[in-house]
Amino acid sequence: MAILIPAASFGRLNFPTRAQVSSMRVSASANLRTSRHDSVDWFKETSSFFEQDKRPIMLFDGVCNLCNGGVKFVRDHDQNRSIRFEALQSEAGKKLLMRSGRDPDDISSVVLVEKDRSYIKSEAVLKIMKYIDLPFPQLAFLFQFAPLFVRDFVYENVANNRYTVFGRSDSCEI
Numbered sequence: 085m086a087i088l089i090p091a092a093s094f095g096r097l098n099f100p101t102r103a104q105v106s107s108m109r110v111s112a113s114a115n116l117r118t119s120r121h122d123s124v125d126w127f128k129e130t131s132s133f134f135e136q137d138k139r140p141i142m143l144f145d146g147v148c149n150l151c152n153g154g155v156k157f158v159r160d161h162d163q164n165r166s167i168r169f170e171a172l173q174s175e176a177g178k179k180l181l182m183r184s185g186r187d188p189d190d191i192s193s194v195v196l197v198e199k200d201r202s203y204i205k206s207e208a209v210l211k212i213m214k215y216i217d218l219p220f221p222q223l224a225f226l227f228q229f230a231p232l233f234v235r236d237f238v239y240e241n242v243a244n245n246r247y248t249v250f251g252r253s254d255s256c257e258i
Contacts, residue, residue: 124182126179126182126183127183129179129183130179130180130183133176133180133197134199137168138199139165139166139167139168140166140167140168140196140197140198140199140211140215141167141168141169141170141180141196141197142155142158142167142168142169142170142194142195142196142208142212143170143171143172143177143180143181143194143195143196143197144169144170144171144172144194144258145171145172145173145191145194145246146171146172146173146174146177146255146256146258147173147252147253147254147255147256148191148246148247148250148252148253149246149250149251149252149253150242150246150249150250151194151246152253152256152258153250154194155169155258158212158216161216161217161220162215162216162217163217166215166216167196167212167215167216169258171256171258172190172191172195173191173256174256180195180197180202181195183197183202184197184202184204185202186204192243193205193208193239193243194208194209194212195208196208196211196212205235205236205239205240205243206227206232206235206236206238206239207232207235209239210224210227210228210235211224213227
């Protein structure tokens with residue numbers, strides 16, 4: 085099938101026929117990047133993090149003052165010590181990022197890694213809130229009704245300006 089465009093400078097635009105379209109293969113991949121890390125099963129590689137200790141691991145930007153304050157806040161409100169912490173910049177943090185399907189150098193989001201699943205951005209924050217003391221699990225329940233795109237929009241705006249507003253430190257304080 086061809087469509088003729090009146091202006092001679094455009095020429096002809098060719099579109100595939102219905103038969104050609106139906107024979108085309110479409111594939112999707114959750115991991116579009118190709119790197120040396122793709123040959124490693126990061127789930128298996130990091131399973132030892134959960135063998136002795138089943139608690140989830142909160143990955144955070146170790147040089148971000150807001151993130152360090154968030155870790156302190158979670159520690160202060162987690163009387164049961166339900167969550168472990170690891171800086172995104174650490175070797176363990178990078179491995180857990182790859183387990184979560186993220187680039188090992190991506191420090192743009194807090195990540196909560198459980199034994200069988202990972203959460204990022206606002207989903208990670210809500211999941212962390214469910215682990216800590218009252219009233220935060222109830223607040224997380226209420227916030228989950230806000231659309232994900234709205235929650236992530238707010239999260240990304242704070243995350244993108246965290247160094248400007250809260251500053252950064254030379255090293256991880258935790």
